[in-house]
Amino acid sequence: MESVIVAIDGPSGTGKSSTSKAVAAKLGLSYLDTGAQYRAITWWMISNGVDVTDADAVANAAGKPVIVSGTDPSRPTITVDGVDASGPIRTEEVTSRVSAVSAVPEVRALITELQRSIARGAEAGIVVEGRDIGTTVLPDADLKVFLTASPEARAARRSGELKGADVRATQEALVKRDAADSSRKTSPLAKADDAVEVDTTELTLDQVIECVVTLVEEHSAEAESRRSATEGAEKRRGGK
Numbered sequence: 001m002e003s004v005i006v007a008i009d010g011p012s013g014t015g016k017s018s019t020s021k022a023v024a025a026k027l028g029l030s031y032l033d034t035g036a037q038y039r040a041i042t043w044w045m046i047s048n049g050v051d052v053t054d055a056d057a058v059a060n061a062a063g064k065p066v067i068v069s070g071t072d073p074s075r076p077t078i079t080v081d082g083v084d085a086s087g088p089i090r091t092e093e094v095t096s097r098v099s100a101v102s103a104v105p106e107v108r109a110l111i112t113e114l115q116r117s118i119a120r121g122a123e124a125g126i127v128v129e130g131r132d133i134g135t136t137v138l139p140d141a142d143l144k145v146f147l148t149a150s151p152e153a154r155a156a157r158r159s160g161e162l163k164g165a166d167v168r169a170t171q172e173a174l175v176k177r178d179a180a181d182s183s184r185k186t187s188p189l190a191k192a193d194d195a196v197e198v199d200t201t202e203l204t205l206d207q208v209i210e211c212v213v214t215l216v217e218e219h220s221a222e223a224e225s226r227r228s229a230t231e232g233a234e235k236r237r238g239g240k
């Protein structure tokens, strides 16, 4: 298969990370979790005493942390200034503040550039998941998928992960974060016009993975047949 860039966006808990990792592993592609990068910069701000409700303070500090993402889908990693941040970025404190930090345009500009450079460097291709990948980060992606699911299904999935979590409180927190991510001015959470929407509410994770793998394979087959047709036409012209 030729190198392919796949953008997977959608609200929280729709299955972006689980699906993207599995699709990348199946197809031999790299994998990038862009939410982890916004979480990492948020964790750095909190750890360094930056008031995350002060957009100017966040903007002034945004260039300081060095964030490095490992893109092996079987072992994705994230470090901040050389320190493993994979645990700390998943705390409740980071989750409740990440929308404010990721709404700051200077933060988005820096992280978007980082994401584009990682995608450019992925020789075999990459699956990049987030909120604005198809609309802003990689508008020329070969395939764009927008995952959705009902708030009830998403909360039930998340509560299953966070042992003993109250489903209603989890749902409220999810809906609140989606509203903040969808309403910010700079590259909000949105479906690209040319994205394929997949409602995962009634699908198992395996079914979603299979659906996206099929979409990538169909895209690659179409690209290959267009290439052969063009080559054939060029040869025929050259032969005349």
Ligand SMILES: Nc1ncnc2c1ncn2[C@@H]1O[C@H](COP(=O)(O)OP(=O)(O)OP(=O)(O)O)[C@@H](O)[C@H]1O
Pocket (backbone or CB within 6 Å): 010, 011, 012, 013, 014, 015, 016, 017, 018, 019, 035, 157, 158, 161, 200, 203, 204, 205, 206, 208
């Ligand atoms: N189709 C599905 N059916 C049931 N459970 C699922 C499905 N897809 C994902 N899950 C489960 O839901 C939880 C959330 O999935 P995941 O972390 O992949 O979502 P996400 O969209 O990346 O969320 P976030 O944006 O908050 O990081 C995980 O426990 C995952 O195993």
Ligand SMILES: Nc1ccn([C@H]2C[C@H](O)[C@@H](COP(=O)(O)O)O2)c(=O)n1
Pocket (backbone or CB within 6 Å): 012, 034, 035, 036, 038, 039, 098, 099, 102, 103, 129, 130, 131, 132, 133, 177, 181
């Ligand atoms: N492309 C992206 C990815 C993520 N964010 C922000 C908004 C999310 O609430 C937060 C955490 O993402 P998650 O780990 O839940 O996928 O990061 C964004 O603005 N743009």
